[in-house]
Amino acid sequence: MAKLNTILSFVVGFLSCFLAIYSLSFLSLEQPLQVGGFKQFTSLPESSSPGDWISRQNIDVYSDKIVINVENPSISNYASSGSMRPVLDADHNGIRIVPKSADQISVGDIITFLRDNDLIVHRVVEKGQDEFGVYFITKGDNNLQSDGKVYFQDIKYVTIGVLY
Numbered sequence: 001m002a003k004l005n006t007i008l009s010f011v012v013g014f015l016s017c018f019l020a021i022y023s024l025s026f027l028s029l030e031q032p033l034q035v036g037g038f039k040q041f042t043s044l045p046e047s048s049s050p051g052d053w054i055s056r057q058n059i060d061v062y063s064d065k066i067v068i069n070v071e072n073p074s075i076s077n078y079a080s081s082g083s084m085r086p087v088l089d090a091d092h093n094g095i096r097i098v099p100k101s102a103d104q105i106s107v108g109d110i111i112t113f114l115r116d117n118d119l120i121v122h123r124v125v126e127k128g129q130d131e132f133g134v135y136f137i138t139k140g141d142n143n144l145q146s147d148g149k150v151y152f153q154d155i156k157y158v159t160i161g162v163l164y
Helices: 003-023
Strands: 059-061 066-068 075-079 093-098 110-115 118-130 133-139 149-151 155-163
Touching: 003 066, 003 149, 075 155
Parallel strands: none
Antiparallel strands: 059 066, 075 093, 093 155, 110 118, 110 155, 118 133, 133 149
16 A cells, blocks of 8 residues: 555656646646637637737736736727627627727637617628628627628727736
């Protein structure tokens, strides 16, 4: 029994040391936990990430505040519809800008568009062009169906950050 305890102690110590060294190599990067290639704690389908709207050089970190330097930002908050959970929900605050052109918007970006006098906030899942111009297919992360085509003239904002 003592021999088994010694072997187990050695294995646990070895694995702990290995994990500590491995973790330190990624100290500056936050890694989501994945086991066996599966996302943990969610059943949401894989979606594209938003574009990199804020470069590191536009973020100033001070001891008492963080300043994000972007042109013409505004703050948004969201209805509790559930269509964009867990990314967006009631009581979350978004940082948004008005896009200047359709070229700025990519698959994965979260946009706010006008439809039937309602502002809808959903993720771009496809981008294309037809006889009317550039269009975007959007869908709430928790919705089964897309919203159909959204044209640039109906887009009011792009969400470039979310504060929880």
